[in-house]
Amino acid sequence: MSNKPxxxxxxxxxxxxxxxxxxxxxxxxxxxxxxxxxPNLDGGVRGLHGGGAASTINTIQFITISTxxxxxxxxxxxxxxxxxxxxxxxxxxxxxxxxxxxxxxTYINSIQAVEMQSxxxxxxxxxxxxxxxxxxxxxxxxxxxxxxxxxxxxxSTNVMDYVTIATTGDAVDYGDISDGGRTSTNINSxxxxxxxxxxxxxxxxxxxxDYVTIPTLGNSRNFGELTVATQEIFGASNAVRxxxxxxxxxxxxxxxxxxxxxxxxxxxxxxxxxxxAMRVSAGxxxxxxxxxxxxxxxxxxxxxxxVQIATTGDAVDFGDTVEAVYEGGACSTGHGGx
Numbered sequence: 001m002s003n004k005p006x007x008x009x010x011x012x013x014x015x016x017x018x019x020x021x022x023x024x025x026x027x028x029x030x031x032x033x034x035x036x037x038x039p040n041l042d043g044g045v046r047g048l049h050g051g052g053a054a055s056t057i058n059t060i061q062f063i064t065i066s067t068x069x070x071x072x073x074x075x076x077x078x079x080x081x082x083x084x085x086x087x088x089x090x091x092x093x094x095x096x097x098x099x100x101x102x103x104x105x106t107y108i109n110s111i112q113a114v115e116m117q118s119x120x121x122x123x124x125x126x127x128x129x130x131x132x133x134x135x136x137x138x139x140x141x142x143x144x145x146x147x148x149x150x151x152x153x154x155x156s157t158n159v160m161d162y163v164t165i166a167t168t169g170d171a172v173d174y175g176d177i178s179d180g181g182r183t184s185t186n187i188n189s190x191x192x193x194x195x196x197x198x199x200x201x202x203x204x205x206x207x208x209x210d211y212v213t214i215p216t217l218g219n220s221r222n223f224g225e226l227t228v229a230t231q232e233i234f235g236a237s238n239a240v241r242x243x244x245x246x247x248x249x250x251x252x253x254x255x256x257x258x259x260x261x262x263x264x265x266x267x268x269x270x271x272x273x274x275x276x277a278m279r280v281s282a283g284x285x286x287x288x289x290x291x292x293x294x295x296x297x298x299x300x301x302x303x304x305x306x307v308q309i310a311t312t313g314d315a316v317d318f319g320d321t322v323e324a325v326y327e328g329g330a331c332s333t334g335h336g337g338x
Contacts, residue, residue, distance in 0.1 A: 014189065014240050014263055045286035045334030046116060048074060049293040049321065050095050052282070052328025053082035054300040060114055060122060061322045063304065065286040065332060070319040071293070071304065075121040077112045085146075085185040085282070086329030087139030089165045090338050091116055093331040094125055096146040096163075096171075099133040107131040107152045111163065111171065116333055126170040129161045136185030136235075137329070138193025140214050140337035142166065145174055147183040147195050147220075156181035160212070160220070175219040178210050186283055186330070187235045187242030188337040189262045191215060194223050194242050199231040205249050206231065209260070209268070214337070224267040228256045236283035236290035237262065237336035238309050243290045244268060245315075246278045253277040253297065257307065257315065262336070272314040275305045282330035285309065293321055293330055300324035 015031070044067065050060040058080040061071040077095070084098030095112045099105070109132070113125040128146055135149025145162040158180035161171035177183070182199030193214055198206030207229035210220035226233075230247030237243060245257045255277040258268035274292075281295035291306040292315075302325070304318040 045332055047284045047286075047291055047330060047332040048086075048088075048093055048114065048116060049282055049325070049328050049330045050077060050086060050093070050112075050114065050122065051081040051084050051098065052294065052325035054324050054326060057323070057325065059322060062119075063291070063319065065289050065291055065306075065334070068306075068318050071321050073322060074119045075114065077114075077122040078124055079108070079110055079112060081108060081110065081112070082327040083133030084327070084329045085135060085137045086331040087137040087144045087186060087188075087337065088116065088331035088333070088335065089139075089141050090333050092165050094139075094144045094163065094165060095122075095329045096137055096144065097128050097132045097135055097149065107133050107150075113168070125168050126163065128171045129173060130157065130159060132157055132159075134182040134199070136183035136195050138186065138188040138195065138212065138214065138337065139165065140188065140190045143214055145193060145212065145214065146171065147185070147193075148177045148180050148197070150182060174217055175212070177220045178222065179206070179208060181206075182231060184233045184235045184244060186285070186335065187237040187244070187260075187262065188214065188335070189237075189239045190337055192262050193337075194260065194262055195235070196226060196233055196244065205229040205247075211265070223265050224260070227258055227268045227270060228254065230254055230256075232279040234279075234281045234283045234292060234295075236285040236292065238285055238287045239336045241309050242336070243271065243283070243307065243309065245283065245292060246274055246281060246295065248279045253279050259312070271312045272307065274315045275303060275317060276301075280326045282328045284330040284332040284335055286332065286334045291318055294325040294328065296326045300326050
C-alpha cells in the first residue's frame with residue numbers, strides 16, 4: 001500500500017494495511033505502523049496497578065492481561081498515594097499526583113514511576129506543576145499528560161501538564177481543559193486522548209467528553225457526550241475503541257459500560273454492564289481486553305474484571321487484587337496509546 005493517502009485523512013485515523021495485515025495510524029502527514037503488543041518477561045501484555053485507598057497503600061501489583069488469575073506483588077512506591085492515575089510507554093509506567101496520608105494528609109504533586117519489564121520498586125520521577133488529585137491521564141509511547149483534577153486551593157483545576165516518559169524530571173504546561181475538575185483516564189490512541197470533564201463535587205454528574213491531540217500542545221476540544229452522565233467513571237482502551245465504565249450517579253453507583261470510537265468525535269454508546277455497580281476503579285488494557293482493578297461498591301473490593309473490547313457485552317471476573325483497593329492508578333505494556 002502507498003504511504004501517501006489519496007484523499008485528506010484526519011490525524012489519528014486508523015487503518016488495516018491489507019498488504020502487511022498490520023494496523024496503522026495517520027500522523028504528521030503519513031501512515032505509521034502501530035505496535036499493538038509488547039513482549040516482556042512473561043510473554044504477554046502486562047497490566048500494573050499502583051497505590052490506592054482502603055489502607056492508602058504504596059503496593060504495586062501486576063497481571064498478565066491475556067491470562068485470567070489473581071494479581072501478584074510487583075514492588076512498592078517510595079510514597080503512599082491514592083486519588084491518582086497512571087499511563088505508560090511500553091517499558092515505563094508513571095503515576096501522576098494524588099493524595100497521601102503519610103506523613104500527613106495532603107494533596108501531592110509527586111510523579112512516581114516504575115520500570116515495567118521486571119518486578120521491583122518504583123522511584124521518584126519528578127513533580128507536577130501543581131498539587132492535584134482526582135486527575136485523569138492519557139499518554140502514548142513518549143508522552144504522559146495529566147488532565148486537570150482537584151487541588152487544595154481550588155476544587156477544580158483546568159491545568160494540563162505533561163512529561164516525556166523516557167526522561168525523569170518535572171512536568172511542564174500542556175494547555176487547559178474546557179471544564180476543570182475530576183476527569184476520567186486511559187482512553188487514547190497513539191495520537192488522541194479522550195476523557196470525561198467537569199466533575200467537581202460528589203453531586204455533580206457531568207456528561208461532556210473532551211479530547212487532546214497528544215503530540216501537539218494546546219487546549220482540549222469537545223469530543224461529544226456520555227450516554228449516561230456520571231462522575232468517578234473509569235476508562236480503558238485499545239487504539240480504536242475507548243471504554244468508560246461505572247461511576248456515581250446520585251444517589252448510588254452504576255454498573256454501565258459505555259464505548260466510543262477514538263478517531264471519530266461523537267457520543268458514547270451502550271456496551272454492557274460491570275459485574276457490580278461501582279466507582280473509582282482503575283483501568284488499563286491490551287489490544288483486545290480492557291481490565292479494571294478494584295473499586296467502591298460502596299465498600300472497597302478486590303475484584304478484577306474484564307471485557308473483550310471488540311465485542312459488546314457484560315464484564316466477567318478476571319481474578320482478585322492483592323488486597324481490596326480503590327482510587328489507584330493502572331497502566332500496561334500494550335494499552336491503546338502504544
